[in-house]
Amino acid sequence: MKKMTKLAAMAAALCLGAALLAGCAGAADNGAADNGADNGAAANPEATTLIVGLDNAYPPYGFIGDDGNLTGFDIDLATEVAKRNGWNLELEAIDWDAKDALLGQGTINCIWNGFTMEGREGKYAFSKPYMHNEQVVVVKKDSGISKLEDLADKNVMTQADSAALDVLEGDQKALADTFAGGKAQTIGDYNNAFMQLESGAVDAVACDLSIADYQMAAKPDMFVKLEPLSTENYAVGFAKDGDTAMVDAVNKTLKEMYDDGTIAQLCEKWGEYGITIDNWVLVD
Template sequence: MKKKLLGLVACAATLALSGALLAGCAGSGSNDEAADNNAASTDKTTLTVGFDQSYPPYGFVGDDGKYTGFDLDLAQAVCDKNGWSFEATPIDWDAKDALLSQGNINCIWNGFTMEGREDGYTFSDPYMLNEQVVVVKAGSDISDFAGLSGKTVMTQVDSAALDVLEGDQAEVAATFKGGAAQTIGDYNNAFMQLDSGMIDAVACDLSIAQYQISANPGKYVQLETPLSTEHYAVGFKKGNTELANQVTETLKQLDADGTVKKLCEKYASYGISYDNWVLGK
């Protein structure tokens, strides 16, 4: 009898130990699964967009103090579509290359002209038509490029307009006062100087001109002939083809489902037009 009782006790102890081991294994599996989930969330793509916060309507500070703009909304929509995190990072425009190279941002999305920059970046497909134009005050005697001779013309440092004035339109720029365009850190201040009479003209992107003309009725006019015609695209670090292609394909999807047109309508009063959208058309 004692032997039987001892046998039963031993069996019970064995079963208890086995149960504990099984429970331990189950607990270990749960912990592994949680770790996997944490790793998956850590691996989630973050689109860190470098933009000029003084570049309406593509990127600027809204009346509520928050960053807003057509390109930022477009970038947010791309992230939402892909399940990515979105981070808008205001930058000094002339520091954009260093920030991209160092990984502080992983794209430049801010009315970014691709022509002439192809060797320095990997670009998405172009999505918006753009031009470089000249804006003067209403009532000015300047009506064409010849009228800019001896005048003070300003543009943003490291801008597409400056590239054009130092390249294809260098002969025009040579007629400006001082033999070249003056530069400034942002277009808002350039237009403040134009308004005050400190300068005679601003060379800028079509979108900037349309925004300033729309926001200040009767104050500015745009010269009819553009300095150049070009396109906007999203710029990535050279070689980051995978992310560039993902953004391109997502933009096509957003155009197909009507999101792009709605955003163009949202910013229509700022000079954005769906007619200038080129991707997928």
């Protein structure tokens, strides 16, 4: 009886071990599917980890592809930078409004997602600017709106906590005061904002140039953009008192990628989404 009991216990232990191994494998698989990062070989537990916080509804810089994985121009940049530095890479889709709290907690160690640096210099340790950008307003072609002054009494929408909202609450506040309701309406992401524009629920969307170009490329007969609200640059944002060595490494690697033609190749890859090498600014 004792022998049978021991055998049963051993069998149970073996089954439990197998289940644990299967569970671990399943968790790893789920993690890979969640972040969409392709790090090649298994992650090195002793390597530095680049944890990128991003908005996963921000094409063409970061969004969910047709295969269900994260993709985008900035994700390609981060993936290559991590690879060249021997870093592990984690991509974290975040609530954009919570980005500062997540950065402060160390849940992410950078924001890399078409992130405007102007007006935010005192809050983050930024990389060198790498991409020129503008804040623009997009309207439907048949709207009769051809200039910013035509937005008076119109419903204008933008993303919450966005650079476009900062401009409309700052340098272009006088313009926003003329909108219906005396300010821009806000929404969680630009994909839904453009759905509102297409349906006629709003008259205009204020957004980044790259977002406008992406939406116009997808539906060239529907949208047009007005003159810029402002000009600015994208950079990678790190915690203000964070790892300066990582900031320096990102700058150095992006410059190397420009010099060896990798940046030109990535711009060409994302060209149909409105990305162009003409807007790349990190060349020194």
